[in-house]
Amino acid sequence: MQRDGINRSIWQEVAAPKLSAPRDQEHVEVIIVGAGITGLTAALKLKEAGKSCVVMEANTIGFGTTGGTSAHINTVLDTPYTDIIEQHGLEGARAVLASTRKAISIIKENKDRYKIDCDFMSCLGFMYAENDEEKKELAEIKDALEQIGIPCSEVDEIPVPASFIYGIEFDEQGRFHPTKYLAGLANAYNSLGGQIREGTIVQQVKEENDVLFVKTADDVVFTSDFVLYATHTPPGIQLMNFRLAPYRSYIQVWELVRPIDFPEALVYDMQEPFHYFRTVEHGDKSYLLVGGQDHKTAHHDNEKKNFRELEAHIRSLYTVNKKIYEWSSQYYESQDSLPFIGYYPGKKHHRELLSTGYGGNGMIFGTLGGSMMADLVLHGKTDFQDIYSPSRVGPLSAMRDLLVENYDVAKHFVKDRLFLEEIDELAELSRGEGKILNYQGKRIGLFKDEKGELFAIDPVCRHAACIVKWNNTERSWDCPCHGARYAPDGSLLNGPSVAPLKVWQLER
Numbered sequence: 001m002q003r004d005g006i007n008r009s010i011w012q013e014v015a016a017p018k019l020s021a022p023r024d025q026e027h028v029e030v031i032i033v034g035a036g037i038t039g040l041t042a043a044l045k046l047k048e049a050g051k052s053c054v055v056m057e058a059n060t061i062g063f064g065t066t067g068g069t070s071a072h073i074n075t076v077l078d079t080p081y082t083d084i085i086e087q088h089g090l091e092g093a094r095a096v097l098a099s100t101r102k103a104i105s106i107i108k109e110n111k112d113r114y115k116i117d118c119d120f121m122s123c124l125g126f127m128y129a130e131n132d133e134e135k136k137e138l139a140e141i142k143d144a145l146e147q148i149g150i151p152c153s154e155v156d157e158i159p160v161p162a163s164f165i166y167g168i169e170f171d172e173q174g175r176f177h178p179t180k181y182l183a184g185l186a187n188a189y190n191s192l193g194g195q196i197r198e199g200t201i202v203q204q205v206k207e208e209n210d211v212l213f214v215k216t217a218d219d220v221v222f223t224s225d226f227v228l229y230a231t232h233t234p235p236g237i238q239l240m241n242f243r244l245a246p247y248r249s250y251i252q253v254w255e256l257v258r259p260i261d262f263p264e265a266l267v268y269d270m271q272e273p274f275h276y277f278r279t280v281e282h283g284d285k286s287y288l289l290v291g292g293q294d295h296k297t298a299h300h301d302n303e304k305k306n307f308r309e310l311e312a313h314i315r316s317l318y319t320v321n322k323k324i325y326e327w328s329s330q331y332y333e334s335q336d337s338l339p340f341i342g343y344y345p346g347k348k349h350h351r352e353l354l355s356t357g358y359g360g361n362g363m364i365f366g367t368l369g370g371s372m373m374a375d376l377v378l379h380g381k382t383d384f385q386d387i388y389s390p391s392r393v394g395p396l397s398a399m400r401d402l403l404v405e406n407y408d409v410a411k412h413f414v415k416d417r418l419f420l421e422e423i424d425e426l427a428e429l430s431r432g433e434g435k436i437l438n439y440q441g442k443r444i445g446l447f448k449d450e451k452g453e454l455f456a457i458d459p460v461c462r463h464a465a466c467i468v469k470w471n472n473t474e475r476s477w478d479c480p481c482h483g484a485r486y487a488p489d490g491s492l493l494n495g496p497s498v499a500p501l502k503v504w505q506l507e508r
């Protein structure tokens with residue numbers, strides 16, 4: 001499978017599903033945009049109910065973050081339930097827990113019904129604190145978990161060789177192989193007659209007399225009754241741009257010297273940002289997967305440094321043999337810590353739906369979001385509709401965070417335009433490196449590939465005109481404002497942009 005970064009993830013070693021070719025352009029009941037876990041969960045459920053559907057995927061199945069995840073399956077979320085209770089109340093937090101349990105049951109049902117061999121395993125979860133401050137925070141999290149109905153206990157041992165002063169254990173977690181699961185969903189959907197159009201960027205959707213006109217980047221127009229945005233972040237300039245912030249997280253997979261060290265559980269420390277641990281099976285061997293180093297997209301001078309720091313942390317805990325994979329990927333935090341799932345806000349009709357803002361819990365929320373969007377199409381209602389409503393007004397504390405995130409965006413509009421680095425000598429660019437340069441009075445983004453060939457782009461993001469930044473580890477141009485990403489040659493990697501960067505023609 002392909003992915004939206006140059007570093008290969010362990011999940012890409014799965015053959016892309018062989019699907020029947022999509023039929024000619026025809027009116028369908030539902031167009032699902034995006035073939036990650038959200039889109040394919042929705043598509044399968046709709047097809048099971050007999051709806052005519054097309055999934056439109058800009059690239060290939062699993063190209064987005066589902067191909068770059070760590071695939072922990074959680075009821076205990078990255079956002080602590082202390083925060084969720086504070087922002088959404090006890091009943092809100094209990095509803096969130098119930099929804100995570102429902103998502104896990106959907107994954108299990110799909111896996112069993114369609115016999116998807118995806119290395120699914122139920123397991124325990126552990127969190128551990130290494131100093132007094134972390135201990136206090138973790139003790140509060142434990143109280144919150146118990147309050148909402150997640151049994152947990154203090155432990156003397158944890159399945160990571162770290163020295164800790166306080167640890168907790170809880171049940172009901174799991175892990176799986178995300179692209180094997182995705183391929184299974186795609187095959188099941190396809191065998192029921194569902195169509196998938198890969199290489200199709202949806203650029204614009206317009207409603208007229210209860211019909212949606214869906215225009216693609218190739219200027220083809222399809223029609224449908226409903227459109228579901230399963231694009232991780234909805235495309236285009238829209239309200240959600242102000243409610244989501246893009247983040248990058250880093251993962252390494254290591255061969256360990258002592259098999260006894262593999263954690264048969266999901267484990268998290270309490271550092272800021274925290275590290276996450278799991279075991280992954282690959283071929284006939286087990287490997288350690290560790291992730292962390294999260295930061296706001298394009299807010300880091302040197303992304304490669306994150307891999308070095310992650311490696312140093314892993315080496316401080318484990319006797320390692322060999323690193324077999326490292327990659328990074330992008331997720332979107334919502335302003336009040338819960339995803340947005342439901343009808344597209346601000347539209348007069350109820351024909352466009354979205355699911356986004358999962359933070360680091362998109363296996364769960366993507367599954368839930370796909371299923372909820374399908375329910376809304378099929379029945380006009382769904383469980384958990386209110387708590388995840390995209391039209392909800394966030395609590396005050398969330399509004400404060402929202403202003404901070406968007407102040408940050410405003411800063412990027414202004415600062416990057418006025419204080420760009422000026423470098424005259426193109427020769428300063430090494431092979432494999434990208435940089436924004438002022439050259440002959442023009443601002444250009446330059447990338448020199450391994451053969452020495454130069455690619456020049458206009459670094460103004462095609463989404464909201466922020467200035468993109470070079471990501472030196474995934475080799476992409478990343479937008480610090482809303483997370484649109486582009487390949488070295490300017491072609492589109494991920495939304496919310498729906499167009500490639502403009503390119504400069506270089507005179508030779």
Ligand SMILES: Cc1cc2nc3c(=O)[nH]c(=O)nc-3n(C[C@H](O)[C@H](O)[C@H](O)COP(=O)(O)OP(=O)(O)OC[C@H]3O[C@@H](n4cnc5c(N)ncnc54)[C@H](O)[C@@H]3O)c2cc1C
Nearest residue numbers: 034036037038058064065066069070071072202361362363
């Ligand atoms: C490093 C990392 C680790 C993570 N670990 C975990 C974890 O352990 N557990 C967990 O639950 N979650 C985790 N997450 C989050 C989770 O992986 C994501 O939330 C989830 O994969 C998102 O799935 P999705 O289907 O919504 O989006 P994606 O998988 O990104 O799929 C969206 C698809 O839409 C397509 N698309 C976008 N725009 C258009 C358009 N205009 N037209 C057509 N197609 C379009 C894209 O090409 C893409 O293929 C992690 C995230 C990161 C970054």
